[in-house]
Amino acid sequence: GESVGLHLPTLSVQEGDNSIINCAYSNSASDYFIWYKQESGKGPQFIIDIRSNMDKRQGQRVTVLLNKTVKHLSLQIAATQPGDSAVYFCAEKGGAQKLVFGQGTRLTINP
Amino acid sequence: DARVTQTPRHKVTEMGQEVTMRCQPILGHNTVFWYRQTMMQGLELLAYFRNRAPLDDSGMPKDRFSAEMPDATLATLKIQPSEPRDSAVYFCASGASGGNEKLFFGSGTQLSVL
Numbered sequence: 001g002e003s004v005g006l007h008l009p010t011l012s013v014q015e016g017d018n019s020i021i022n023c024a025y026s027n028s029a030s031d032y033f034i035w036y037k038q039e040s041g042k043g044p045q046f047i048i049d050i051r052s053n054m055d056k057r058q059g060q061r062v063t064v065l066l067n068k069t070v071k072h073l074s075l076q077i078a079a080t081q082p083g084d085s086a087v088y089f090c091a092e093k094g095g096a097q098k099l100v101f102g103q104g105t106r107l108t109i110n111p
Numbered sequence: 112d113a114r115v116t117q118t119p120r121h122k123v124t125e126m127g128q129e130v131t132m133r134c135q136p137i138l139g140h141n142t143v144f145w146y147r148q149t150m151m152q153g154l155e156l157l158a159y160f161r162n163r164a165p166l167d168d169s170g171m172p173k174d175r176f177s178a179e180m181p182d183a184t185l186a187t188l189k190i191q192p193s194e195p196r197d198s199a200v201y202f203c204a205s206g207a208s209g210g211n212e213k214l215f216f217g218s219g220t221q222l223s224v225l
Binding site: 032034036041042043044045046049089093098099100101102103104 | 115144146153154156159167202204212213214215216217218219
């Protein structure tokens with residue numbers, strides 16, 4: 001069955017450093033991947049997405065990398081700021097047309 | 112600014128009571144999803160609809176949960192009777208199908224069943 005998991009449940013970084021959040025997925029048929037950010041008391045908020053025909057996509061201060069060979073997804077946040085503190089979820093979509101979410105990684109920023 | 116609206120934001124009830132959660136999807140979106148979030152299970156998909164038709168509710172306990180879309184602007188999730196293990200945050204999300212899989216989430220309903 002489908003499963004999406006994260007390598008690390010928590011990540012602490014210094015303000016201004018780059019953050020890398022990793023995600024492993026198991027469904028090789030998944031063709032779409034997405035990262036969400038969830039702040040305390042709020043719903044998940046879209047950050048960036050990528051289709052399986054790409055291996056890299058960049059947004060504003062964020063980059064998503066997709067390695068289909070090892071079924072690995074990562075989110076890179078450049079120059080991490082206090083406002084980046086949140087739980088980050090990866091999700092995949094396969095043939096069932098529904099998003100399956102990973103467990104989440106909590107990112108904390110040290111001043 | 113378009114957003115998914117969920118009511119109520121918080122609900123405290125006693126075991127055995129009926130609970131109804133409501134969701135107004137973004138105007139023009141034709142897919143609606145219900146997710147449940149707990150510390151132990153993370154985000155679990157309960158049910159989803161496309162063009163108001165239920166496509167998958169395999170994640171939902173059928174004996175007590177029901178999800179409907181009476182019209183394109185309203186989705187409901189009901190629990191009857193509620194149990195303490197139903198305590199969680201319930202999120203509604205909507206999206207536009209046809210190649211755009213991005214979902215927009217509401218702020219959730221935090222449910223506590225005593």
